[in-house]
Amino acid sequence: xxxxxxxxxxxxxxxxxxxxxxxxxxxxxxxxxxxxxxxxxxxxxxxxxxxxxxxxxxxxxxxxxxxxxxxxxxxxxxxxxxxxxxxxxxxxxxxxxxxxxxxxxxxxxxxxxxxxxxxxxxxxxxxxxxxxxxxxxxxxxxxxxxxxxxxxxxxxxxxxxxxxxxxxxxxxxxxxxxxxxxxxxxxxxxxxxxxxxxxxxxxxxxxxxxxxxxxxxxxxxxxxxxxxxxxxxxxxxxxxxxxxxxxxxxxxxxxxxxxxxxxxxxxxxxxxxxxxxxxxxxxxxxxxxxxxxxxxxxxxxxxxx
Ligand SMILES: Nc1ncnc2c1ncn2[C@@H]1O[C@H](COP(=O)(O)OP(=O)(O)O)[C@@H](O)[C@H]1O
Ligand SMILES: [Mg+2]
Numbered sequence: 001x002x003x004x005x006x007x008x009x010x011x012x013x014x015x016x017x018x019x020x021x022x023x024x025x026x027x028x029x030x031x032x033x034x035x036x037x038x039x040x041x042x043x044x045x046x047x048x049x050x051x052x053x054x055x056x057x058x059x060x061x062x063x064x065x066x067x068x069x070x071x072x073x074x075x076x077x078x079x080x081x082x083x084x085x086x087x088x089x090x091x092x093x094x095x096x097x098x099x100x101x102x103x104x105x106x107x108x109x110x111x112x113x114x115x116x117x118x119x120x121x122x123x124x125x126x127x128x129x130x131x132x133x134x135x136x137x138x139x140x141x142x143x144x145x146x147x148x149x150x151x152x153x154x155x156x157x158x159x160x161x162x163x164x165x166x167x168x169x170x171x172x173x174x175x176x177x178x179x180x181x182x183x184x185x186x187x188x189x190x191x192x193x194x195x196x197x198x199x200x201x202x203x204x205x206x207x208x209x210x211x212x213x214x215x216x217x218x219x220x221x222x223x224x225x226x227x228x229x230x231x232x233x234x235x236x237x238x239x240x241x242x243x244x245x246x247x248x249x250x251x252x253x254x255x256x257x258x259x260x261x262x263x264x265x266x267x268x269x270x271x272x273x274x275x276x277x278x279x280x281x282x283x284x285x286x287x288x289x290x291x292x293x294x295x296x297x298x299x300x301x302x303x304x305x
Contacts, residue, residue, distance in 0.1 A: 006139035011175040017160035018181040018191035024220040030062035037098030047154035057103035072105015078115035135169040183222035
């Protein structure tokens with residue numbers, strides 16, 4: 001089936017939640033997108049897709065753009081699989097300061113559930129087929145709606161407890177996987193579940209002869225001396241790198257900050273926030289750089305040699 005998968009000519013970064021939710025994938029997605037998209041960073045436009053389940057796109061709030069209403073990711077997916085959808089969505093990314101965002105869309109959770117059960121029943125409950133179908137849906141969305149903005153990369157925000165074949169599909173297409181876990185030992189078992197899925201996809205990609213993703217562990221909301229990263233490593237999880245983001249009392253200013261930034265390009269004076277944001281940027285900058293494709297003149301994201 002992967003022989004029929006649609007090629008995506010842009011690197012994908014997936015921010016995946018390890019745990020029950022509220023670990024910080026949306027906050028991290030918004031910050032990486034904003035920081036990399038900032039004028040002068042060299043990364044140019046950043047595409048973002050919000051897979052948040054349900055009616056509200058956290059990312060549109062964090063990035064300060066109006067939500068797409070009924071023209072978001074889940075409207076697009078449900079229109080494909082839910083036979084009783086009343087309108088066909090017109091997906092147009094929201095543009096703000098170097099970011100092209102496809103929000104999750106406004107849709108009732110039960111419609112999403114119906115659509116997902118239709119996908120399953122249509123494909124006779126074969127999770128592999130469902131996974132590849134969703135892979136192609138997302139690939140088409142990226143190729144048709146985001147590439148026109150020439151992004152140097154696309155970041156996908158995956159909430160916790162997402163439909164497994166969907167998580168599988170985005171992991172299958174990712175160049176970089178950031179597994180975000182909340183600091184503290186009580187979150188480790190939940191994190192192991194997601195890391196198990198990541199390992200399974202890594203094996204599958206190897207079997208299919210596909211390139212491997214770089215997997216990073218991001219331990220978020222940590223206090224000094226937190227040991228979560230070491231403890232997870234001791235459990236034998238294969239990681240390219242680990243970053244620990246401190247708990248920051250300033251993170252809730254993020255929305256105002258984003259709005260201010262859009263106007264003034266000024267950095268807030270809160271040292272906790274700066275520390276937090278610098279750590280996120282370092283993840284990207286230390287490991288990756290923008291290269292220019294001579295043929296297309298488009299920036300792309302590659303691992304520093
Ligand atoms: N490092 C941090 N320090 C303090 N608060 C944080 C941090 N990261 C995230 N938060 C807060 O935690 C909450 C959940 O974050 P969010 O990004 O929405 O999580 P998720 O998308 O994984 O559900 C938000 O209120 C956010 O401001
Ligand atoms: Mg979220």
